[in-house]
Amino acid sequence: MKVTHSVSTRIAHYLFLIIVFSGIITALSLAIMASNKSDAELINVSGSLRMQAYRLIYMMEHEPQKVDMSLSQYRLSLHSNALLNISRQRFAPQELKQAYHNVIRRWGKMEAYARQNNLAAYRKEVGSYVTQVDNFVYILQNFAEKKLTLVVMVTLFSMLLIVAMVSYVIWYTRRKVVNPLHQLVQASTQMQMRQFNHIQLDTTNNNELGTLAKAFTHMSAELFKFYTGLEQKVNEKTQKLNQTNRALSILYHCSQQLSVTDINRALLQKILHHVMATEHLRVIEIIIDQAEHWNIRLGAEAEKLSWQEQNISIGSDKLGVLRWQAGLPCPDTRTMSNIAQLLGRALYFHQTQRQQQQLLLMEERSIIARELHDSLAQVLSFLRIQLTLLKHNLNLEDKNAKQKSLQIIQDFEQALSNGYIQLRELLTTFRLTVQEANLQLALEQVIDSLRNQTEIPICLQCALPSQLFNPQQLIHALQIIREAVLNAIKHAEANCIEVIAHVNEDGENELLVRDDGIGIPSLEEPAGHYGLNIMQERCRQLNASLCISNRASGGTEVKVILPDTIN
Structure with missing residues (x-):
């Protein structure tokens, strides 16, 4: 916005005008005072004219030879520069100039009387001449007093006018500068207190402060919009x-x-x-x-x-x-x-949990069915065959029939005893639980259940982590070790049985059951025995490999190599 009326420029103009006016008044006063400087000389010279006029009477009576010199002095006094300046002054009244010229003309007559040494005529006219000189001095004195009065009046008028001008400048400054600035300060304080609807500013002035008021009003409006939008955004974010x-x-x-x-x-x-x-x-x-x-x-x-x-x-x-x-x-x-x-x-x-529970239940039933099929079912089938043979022999009259029947009964009793033992083992297997999430404690629990069946010492070394198996897999691993230890107890005739769970030299997780007995004659399982087959089946469930071999130092070693991760 272009400023067409500058407040600072106008105030500067007013101050400059006051300075110029003060300078003019001061110059006029100085001029009048300079003109009054010669008034005292004029009055003195004019006053000496009266004294010299009377002095000539004395000269004419007692010292006639000095009359010419006195007249010369008188002429010098009458035509002095101070008196001659009266005619040159523009502001000198005409009455004063006329009175001076009358004194000069009248002195011409008086000078003639003195040169003619006409004392009587001179004495007769000197009184009226002095009166005329007194009138000139009076007029001159009045002129000097008028000049002083004029100086006083001009000075007073100038002072009043300067006071009026200064008062106007103060009023104008207060109206155009102080009040708008006060309003701006008050509006700024209100904005600082987040009162964007501040007092109304005067934006109609076409000057710097009007421009500033318009800019401030626009800025406050923009800040109000921004603050309102920001507060709304903060509220939205808060919500x-x-x-x-x-x-x-x-x-x-x-x-x-x-x-x-x-x-x-x-x-x-x-x-x-x-x-x-x-x-x-x-x-x-x-x-x-x-x-x-x-x-x-x-x-x-x-x-x-x-x-x-x-x-x-x-x-x-x-x-x-x-x-x-x-x-x-x-x-x-x-x-x-x-x-x-x-x-x-x-x-x-x-x-999924329900389905998993159902699957676990079905798998557990399948395991029970498989265990029953692989043990008791086979024994019962054998007993059934033996019972059929026994009936057949009892119906024969052969002399060897009784001996054969007794042999069949003996086999029947042996099979029944084996079946009972297998049933006890199955019950022990099905009741086997892992009370602690610790592989070594679980192995100790299994071995402790077997120590009462033999006097052979059974040693345990466990260095595998318990997290290697889940509960179902741990049951399979424990059953493999239990079956291997049972076989060693029954058939090895050993002095010591070792159970080892460790990481071998190849970095593989390994389960070992070994003894120092007579060794295993063949890997083919005898008829009616299914322990090795069940061990193979359990290793397949663990994705493990089973190796049964004779030791070089004597005895049998059952080795189970476990995978790195058991699924």
Whole structure:
């Protein structure tokens, strides 16, 4: 904006005008005072004319020879520069000039009388001449007094006029500078206190302060818009943070509830009730596929409100639907989506856990069936055959039939005894549990159960980590070691049995059962015995390799090489 009326320029002009006016008045006063400087000389010279006029009378009477000299002196006094300047002064009154010229003319007559030494005529005229000179002095004195009075009047008038001009400049400065600056300071203080609707500033002045007021008003308006927008953004961010915090709180609560306890209908109802209260929902409903007894609806349905829903799924598998009618404020769809994901994971984990439990139960039943088939079933089948042979021999009248029957009964008793032993071993196997998550303690538990069946010392060395096996795999490993130790007790005729679980020189996890007995004659298992086959089956379950061999120093060694990771 272009400033057309500058306040500073105008004040400078006013001050310059005051200075110029003061200079003019001062110069005029000095001029008048300079002219008054010769007034005293004029009065003195004029006063000496009277004295010299009377003195000539004395000269004419007593010293006639000095009359010419006195007349010369008188002429010099009458025509002195001080008196001659009266005619040159422009401001001298005409009356004064005329009185001076009259005195000069009248002295011409008086000088003639004196030169003629006409004392009587001179004496007669000297009185009127002196009166005329007195009139000139009086007029001159009045002129001097008038000049002094003029100086005083001019000085007083000048002072009053300067005071008036200074007062106007002060008034103008206060109106155009001080008041706008005071308003700007007050508006700045209000803006500092965040009162953007400050006092009204005078923006109509086409000067620097008017421009400043317009710029300040525009700046305050822009700051008000910026501050209002910033405050609105802060409020929006605060609301979003509160909403996010509420959503995180809901998700944390739901996650805690779903992870701490087993999922059931009461738990789902509790979670839905918490979500409904927190998100201000009118009604919420969960529909679970293939589990209609877990379907839950909370709240009363509103006809005017539309339903919103979110699929409960894991990947591409749909597990159910979460539906709700929103109140005010509306819930965040991302929060409801995350809640649906949490419910989906919980339901999927529950279903997977149930399926895993079913699989474990089926696997355990399969193991029991296999163990029964590989032990008791084979013994019972053998006993059935032996019973058929016994019946057949009892019906024969051969003299050797009785001996054969006794042999069959003896085999029958031996098979029955073996079957009973195998049944006890199976019961021990099925009752075998891992009470501690510690491989060495589990091995000691198995070995302690076998020490009462033999007097052979059994030594244990365990250096493998307990985390190598899960509980099901640990049962297989313990059963392999138990079977190997039982075989050593029954057939090795050993003095010492060693059980070692360590990492071998090749860095492989290894289980060893070795003795210093007679060794194993053949790897072919005798009829009616299935221990080696069962050990092979258990190693396959562990993805391990089984090696049974005779030791060079005597005895048998059963070696199980475990994989790095057991699945």
